Amino acid sequence: MKRMSAEHQNSINKSKEKIAKPVLLAVLIAFFALFPLFVRSPYYLHILSLTFIYTVAAVSLRTITISGQFPLAHGAFMGIGAYLSALMAKFWGWLPLLCIPLSALATAVIGMLVGFLFSRLRSLHYAVGSLFFGIGVIYIIYAFPCTGGYTGMMGIPRLFQTADKMTYYYFFLVLALISIVALYRFEFSHIGTILKAIAQSHLVASSVGINEAWYRILVNGVGCFFVGLIGAGYAHYNMAMSPTAFNFMATLWLCMYVLIGGINSFAGPIIGTFFLFLLPEFVRDLQEYSPYFSALLLLIVIFFMPRGLVSLPALLKSYFLKRGEGERISNVSGS
Amino acid sequence: MLKVKNITVRYGKSVALDNVSLSVEENSVVSIVGANGAGKSTILKAVSGLIPLDSGEIWFQDQRIDGSSTVDIAKLGIVQIPEGRWLFPHLSVLANLQLGASLRKNKKEIEDDIQKMFRLFPRLKERCNQKAGTLSGGEQQMVAIARGLMARPKLLLMDEPSLGLAPVIVRQLGEIIKDINKRGVSVLLVEQNVPLAMEVASKGYALQTGKVILEGEIEKIKSSKVIKSAYLGG
Numbered sequence: 001m002k003r004m005s006a007e008h009q010n011s012i013n014k015s016k017e018k019i020a021k022p023v024l025l026a027v028l029i030a031f032f033a034l035f036p037l038f039v040r041s042p043y044y045l046h047i048l049s050l051t052f053i054y055t056v057a058a059v060s061l062r063t064i065t066i067s068g069q070f071p072l073a074h075g076a077f078m079g080i081g082a083y084l085s086a087l088m089a090k091f092w093g094w095l096p097l098l099c100i101p102l103s104a105l106a107t108a109v110i111g112m113l114v115g116f117l118f119s120r121l122r123s124l125h126y127a128v129g130s131l132f133f134g135i136g137v138i139y140i141i142y143a144f145p146c147t148g149g150y151t152g153m154m155g156i157p158r159l160f161q162t163a164d165k166m167t168y169y170y171f172f173l174v175l176a177l178i179s180i181v182a183l184y185r186f187e188f189s190h191i192g193t194i195l196k197a198i199a200q201s202h203l204v205a206s207s208v209g210i211n212e213a214w215y216r217i218l219v220n221g222v223g224c225f226f227v228g229l230i231g232a233g234y235a236h237y238n239m240a241m242s243p244t245a246f247n248f249m250a251t252l253w254l255c256m257y258v259l260i261g262g263i264n265s266f267a268g269p270i271i272g273t274f275f276l277f278l279l280p281e282f283v284r285d286l287q288e289y290s291p292y293f294s295a296l297l298l299l300i301v302i303f304f305m306p307r308g309l310v311s312l313p314a315l316l317k318s319y320f321l322k323r324g325e326g327e328r329i330s331n332v333s334g335s
Numbered sequence: 336m337l338k339v340k341n342i343t344v345r346y347g348k349s350v351a352l353d354n355v356s357l358s359v360e361e362n363s364v365v366s367i368v369g370a371n372g373a374g375k376s377t378i379l380k381a382v383s384g385l386i387p388l389d390s391g392e393i394w395f396q397d398q399r400i401d402g403s404s405t406v407d408i409a410k411l412g413i414v415q416i417p418e419g420r421w422l423f424p425h426l427s428v429l430a431n432l433q434l435g436a437s438l439r440k441n442k443k444e445i446e447d448d449i450q451k452m453f454r455l456f457p458r459l460k461e462r463c464n465q466k467a468g469t470l471s472g473g474e475q476q477m478v479a480i481a482r483g484l485m486a487r488p489k490l491l492l493m494d495e496p497s498l499g500l501a502p503v504i505v506r507q508l509g510e511i512i513k514d515i516n517k518r519g520v521s522v523l524l525v526e527q528n529v530p531l532a533m534e535v536a537s538k539g540y541a542l543q544t545g546k547v548i549l550e551g552e553i554e555k556i557k558s559s560k561v562i563k564s565a566y567l568g569g
Contacts, residue, residue: 190433197426207385208414
C-alpha cells in the first residue's frame with residue numbers, strides 16, 4: 001500500500017514538473033520582454049544585451065561538448081564571426097543585417113574545417129589543438145592592417161540607424177531566444193543522441209556504424225555557426241573592438257560560464273552566464289577582483305555542486321527533506 | 336561467408352594471434368573457445384577492423400576487408416557485440432536500439448524492428464525509457480544483442496555474451512542465439528563458457544596462446560580429450 005501511494009505521489013510530482021517548467025520559462029521570457037518598459041536605464045539594458053550575447057556563446061560552446069570534445073577556441077570563433085562581418089560591412093559596404101548571417105555561415109565552415117583537421121584528435125589532444133588554433137586566429141587578426149591590429153577596429157557600421165539601447169536589447173533578446181531554441185532542438189534530435197553516444201564511447205559508436213568523425217565535424221559547424229552569429233551581432237552593436245575581446249581569456253570565461261552553470265544540463269550555461277554577468281552588478285566595489293572572485297566561485301561550485309548551479313534546487317530540496325525527516329524521527333523517539 | 340586466412344596480430348612485441356585461419360559458413364554458428372589471453376577476442380577485433388593485422392587476409396563474401404575502417408566493415412553487415420556489454424550507458428534503452436540501426440534509412444522498418452526486439456526481449460519493452468546503465472547485467476546483455484540485431488547484420492560477432500550472467504540467463508542466451516541463427520544470421524561466438532559454446536554451434540575452434548590447436552565439427556571438438564579434460568570436467 002505504502003509503495004502504491006509513493007508511486008502515486010511520484011507521478012503527481014512528475015506532472016507538476018511538467019507544468020512548472022513551461023510556466024517558469026514563460027514567466028522568465030515575459031520578464032525580459034517587459035523589462036525595458038520599467039527600467040529605462042541604458043546601462044542595465046546594455047549589461048543585459050551583453051548577457052544575451054554571451055549566453056548564446058556559452059550555450060553553443062556546450063553544444064560542441066556533448067560530443068565529448070572540449071574546444072578551447074570558442075572565443076576565437078566569436079572573433080572570426082565578428083571580424084568577418086565587420087570587414088564585410090565596413091569595406092564592401094554591405095548591410096550589417098546581411099553580413100551577420102553570412103559571417104555566421106563562414107564561421108561554421110571554418111569551424112568544420114578545423115573540426116576536419118582535428119577529427120583524429122580526442123579529449124586533451126583536441127583541447128590543446130584547438131587552443132593553439134585560437135591563439136593563431138588572434139595573430140592572424142593582428143597581421144592584417146585592415147583589422148586595425150593591436151589598436152582594434154573602429155567605425156564598424158551600426159546594425160540599426162538608431163543608437164537607442166532598447167532596440168538592440170530586443171534584437172539580442174530575440175536572436176538569443178531563436179539561437180537557444182535551435183540549439184535545444186538540435187541537442188534533443190536524433191543527431192544529438194548520436195553525439196551523446198559518441199561521447200560515451202566512440203569505439204562502440206563506430207562499431208554500430210556511426211561515422212564518428214563526420215558527426216564531430218558537424219557539431220563543430222553548428223556550435224561555430226551560432227557563436228559566429230552572435231559575435232557578428234556584437235561587432236555591429238559595439239562598433240569598435242580589439243582582438244583581446246576574443247583571446248584565450250575570453251574562451252576561458254566562456255568555459256567558466258558553462259562549468260559554473262553546469263555542463264551536463266542544457267540550462268547550465270544560461271544560468272552560469274547570467275549569474276557571472278549579473279553578480280558583479282550587485283557588488284560593484286569588488287569589480288576589479290572579479291577574476292579572483294569567479295575562480296573562487298568555480299572552486300566552491302565544484303566542491304559543493306559538481307553538477308553546477310543547475311543542481312542547486314535539487315540539492316536544497318534533498319537537504320531540507322532530509323532535515324525534515326530527521327526532525328520527524330527525533331519527534332517520534334521523543335514521544 | 337567469412338574467411339580468415341593466416342592472420343598474425345601483435346600487440347607491441349607480444350604475439351596475440353599466430354597464423355590463425357578460420358571460416359564461418361553461410362547460416363551457421365561457429366564457436367571459438369579457449370582460456371584467458373588465448374587471443375579469442377583479438378580475432379573478433381581484427382575482423383571488425385578495430386586492430387590492424389601484421390600479416391594475413393580477411394575475406395567476407397568474396398571481398399577483402401582487412402584494412403577497411405570499422406564503419407565500412409559494419410556497412411557490409413558485420414556487427415560486433417563487444418565484451419562487457421559496451422552500451423551507451425547514459426542513453427535510454429530505446430535510444431540504444433535506435434543507434435544500432437544507424438546505417439539504415441527506412442524509418443518504418445526500423446520502428447518495426449524495434450517492436451520485433453521488444454517481442455524477442457519483453458523485458459526491454461518494460462524498461463524502454465530507462466537508462467541502459469541502470470539495468471541488470473542480463474538485461475544489459477539483451478540490450479547489447481538487440482542493438483546488434485537492429486543493424487540487420489549478416490554476421491554477428493559475439494564476444495563472451497555469457498560473462499557475468501546467472502546460469503538461468505545463460506540458458507536463455509543459448510535459445511536466443513539459436514533463434515537469431517534461425518532468422519538467417521550467422522554467428523561467430525567467442526565463449527569461455529564451453530557448454531554454451533558447444534550447445535549452439537555447428538563448428539568450433541579451440542585457441543591456445545594465439546594458435547588454433549583444434550578445429551572441426553562440434554561433435555569432434557566435444558569429444559576431444561583436451562576440451563573434455565580442460566573444460567567439461569570429464
